[in-house]
Amino acid sequence: MAEPGSNRTPETGAFFQRDxxxxxxxxxxxxxxxxxxxxxxxxxxxDNTLSELTGPVFxxxxxGERDNDxxxxxxxxxxxxxxxxxxxxxxxxxxxxxGIPGALLEFWQANAGGRYRHKxxxxxxxxxxxxxxxxRTITGEDGSYAFRTVRPGPYPWPNGPNDWRPAxxxxxxxxxxxAQRLITQMYFEGxxxxxxxxxxxxxxxxxxxxxxxxxxxxxxxxxMDALAYKFDIVLRGRRSTLFExxxxxx
Amino acid sequence: MAQSLDQPKESPSQxxxxxxxxxxxxxxxxxxxxxxxxxxxTMVNERTKGERIELRIRVLDGTGTPxxxxxxxxxxxxxxxxxxxxxxxxxAADPNFQGWGRCPTDMETGLCIFETIKPGRVPFRDGRxxxxxxxxxxxxxxxxxxxxxxxxxxxEEEANAxxxxxxxxxxxxxVPTLIAERRGNAYVFDVHLQGEKETVFFDx
Numbered sequence: 001m002a003e004p005g006s007n008r009t010p011e012t013g014a015f016f017q018r019d020x021x022x023x024x025x026x027x028x029x030x031x032x033x034x035x036x037x038x039x040x041x042x043x044x045x046x047d048n049t050l051s052e053l054t055g056p057v058f059x060x061x062x063x064g065e066r067d068n069d070x071x072x073x074x075x076x077x078x079x080x081x082x083x084x085x086x087x088x089x090x091x092x093x094x095x096x097x098x099g100i101p102g103a104l105l106e107f108w109q110a111n112a113g114g115r116y117r118h119k120x121x122x123x124x125x126x127x128x129x130x131x132x133x134x135x136r137t138i139t140g141e142d143g144s145y146a147f148r149t150v151r152p153g154p155y156p157w158p159n160g161p162n163d164w165r166p167a168x169x170x171x172x173x174x175x176x177x178x179a180q181r182l183i184t185q186m187y188f189e190g191x192x193x194x195x196x197x198x199x200x201x202x203x204x205x206x207x208x209x210x211x212x213x214x215x216x217x218x219x220x221x222x223x224m225d226a227l228a229y230k231f232d233i234v235l236r237g238r239r240s241t242l243f244e245x246x247x248x249x250x
Numbered sequence: 251m252a253q254s255l256d257q258p259k260e261s262p263s264q265x266x267x268x269x270x271x272x273x274x275x276x277x278x279x280x281x282x283x284x285x286x287x288x289x290x291x292t293m294v295n296e297r298t299k300g301e302r303i304e305l306r307i308r309v310l311d312g313t314g315t316p317x318x319x320x321x322x323x324x325x326x327x328x329x330x331x332x333x334x335x336x337x338x339x340x341x342a343a344d345p346n347f348q349g350w351g352r353c354p355t356d357m358e359t360g361l362c363i364f365e366t367i368k369p370g371r372v373p374f375r376d377g378r379x380x381x382x383x384x385x386x387x388x389x390x391x392x393x394x395x396x397x398x399x400x401x402x403x404x405x406e407e408e409a410n411a412x413x414x415x416x417x418x419x420x421x422x423x424x425v426p427t428l429i430a431e432r433r434g435n436a437y438v439f440d441v442h443l444q445g446e447k448e449t450v451f452f453d454x
Contacts, residue, residue: 010336018453023263024394031265033392036312037443043453046418050372051385051400052454054335055325056350064285073284097258106289108273118269118279120319120357132284134276170266170273176337178325179454181387181396185264199265202394208262234258 013239014048015179016095024202031198032159048179055178058104060138067136070109070149074132081131083112083150085226088186088214091143092173095237099143103235106136106172107147114155114165123155148226154193166193166200175235186231187213263396266389268319275321275354290323290352293366297346300329300367304436305401307362309355309388312444316360320390323352324364324401326383331370368403374414381409381416388441398452401439404431424450 026038066073071081092103110116110133113125117133131150139145154164168185175181187194194200194213203209211234220228271279275288294302305324309317326349327333334343334350343349353362371379384401402410410416410429419425427449430437441449 010339012337012339018260020395020453022259026394028394031392031394034265034394035392037317037390037392038394039397039448039451040444041424041448041450043451044415044418045453046415047375048454049374049380049415050333050338051325051327051380051383052398054333054337056334056348057336058289062289067285074281093258095258095260097256106273108269116269116272117281118272120268132272132276132281134273134281134284136285170264170270172266172274176335178385178387179398181323182261182263183266183270183389183396184261203262203264208259211259211261212264234261236260237257 011176011238012053014053015177015236015238018236022205022208024204028198028202031202034202048177052179053177055174055176055180057102057176058138058174063136063138068147070131070133070135070147073135075130079130081111081150082128083131083153085148086151087146087148087220087222087226087228088169088231089144089146089217089220089228090214090231090233092139092145092175092233092235093143094175094235098237099139099141100175100235101139101141101143102176103139103143103145104136104174105139105145105233106134107169108134109149109152109169110155112150112153114153116155125153125155151188154191159198163198164193164196166191166197171233173233173235177238180235182233182235184212184233186229188229189213189215263394265391265394266321266396268391270319270321270389271354274352278354288352290350293348293351293364295346298367299344299347300370302435303366303368305362305364305366305384305430305439306436307353307364307386307401307439307441308360309390309441309443311392314442314445317355317390318357318360320355320360320388320393321352322355322362323350323387324366325350325385325387326366327369327372329367329370331372333372371409376414378412378414379409381406381413383413383415386441393443397443398454399441399449400428400452401437402429403437404429419450424448
């Protein structure tokens with residue numbers, strides 16, 4: 001079924017295989033909690049069936065007016081979150097370089113001092129009464145998205161005796177098929193903690209790490225208001241059904 | 251040298267971390283007032299077609315300890331075996347069933363409970379019917395890339411026996427790791443991330 005109000009033809013081709021040498025492997029012992037949470041047996045491989053090719057698609061109607069504004073969506077009336085005001089924007093593309101419209105992005109982060117609004121976070125940096133830390137948006141026709149927030153602070157975590165996460169924003173993405181489901185983290189250009197982090201270090205290829213570092217984007221800043229970072233995200237592409245006539249797509 | 255294919259690579263995955271709830275289920279972790287309700291918390295209404303079932307799912311680490319900071323999403327067909335997705339070309343799915351749900355594991359017990367319906371059968375690529383199943387996607391602290399698996403049903407022995415995906419599992423002793431046990435109208439399913447009882451995970 002096509003989306004209501006859309007004249008796009010739905011795509012039904014199978015997704016390109018995931019490059020699991022590019023993603024971090026399951027077992028990355030320097031990131032200690034991966035040790036007991038990583039499967040040790042080989043994964044079962046098969047080409048996508050309808051169960052992976054299909055996936056939920058969310059309508060713009062579910063997005064509230066302030067869902068993409070973390071500076072204000074938890075703040076008391078007339079107040080705003082403390083910290084370096086930034087805009088994060090970019091496009092959600094697939095591996096063919098095509099923008100993905102209607103993709104749901106959800107993001108979450110610590111406040112400017114590195115403290116999460118979560119009862120399991122006992123870091124001594126204080127909560128900001130005007131900052132919740134969650135937001136969401138849906139990409140436009142060209143795959144573009146944007147939101148406003150404060151730059152999160154780095155924070156210490158109980159891994160090594162003195163490990164600190166780089167400043168980061170978590171991203172969760174839905175494309176059009178459940179096999180495209182992805183969670184990742186965005187880092188900030190120039191942060192020296194990136195290259196010391198065991199979670200980042202689970203990624204073996206330097207170019208793959210660089211794909212998670214947002215660039216400072218002066219052209220998208222709002223003078224006297226907010227700096228901007230550009231972060232494009234790529235989801236799995238799908239095969240064309242050209243020259244294929246087997247049942248259930250290809 | 252040849253021309254560059256110039257194709258972008260998929261963004262590498264990173265762990266969802268221990269505070270995944272802030273972003274995906276904020277009301278569950280006490281961040282009220284931003285979203286009206288947590289996405290995927292309710293799957294059925296009184297008009298949804300099909301047999302009501304409950305899924306009771308836990309995720310266990312390599313020592314058998316339940317994860318209390320994991321998050322599970324499920325994706326399934328409706329009672330007639332149709333997916334509520336733009337990529338579903340066989341017909342319109344039940345408008346009262348989105349087919350997708352999200353549940354964080356309980357912070358004390360590690361249990362996820364989904365109230366849903368039993369899915370109908372969906373065809374495999376060659377037209378043969380797959381056994382009724384629900385797709386699971388699991389993320390947590392310590393999991394670098396979301397894990398895909400499937401939940402099949404213990405009371406569908408005949409269909410399970412002819413399922414083309416279950417048939418691909420070389421070590422037959424591992425097939426039961428994908429089969430949830432029926433207890434009343436509930437199905438109990440433990441996902442073992444690692445070790446002797448390790449669940450079969452998919453690369454699809």
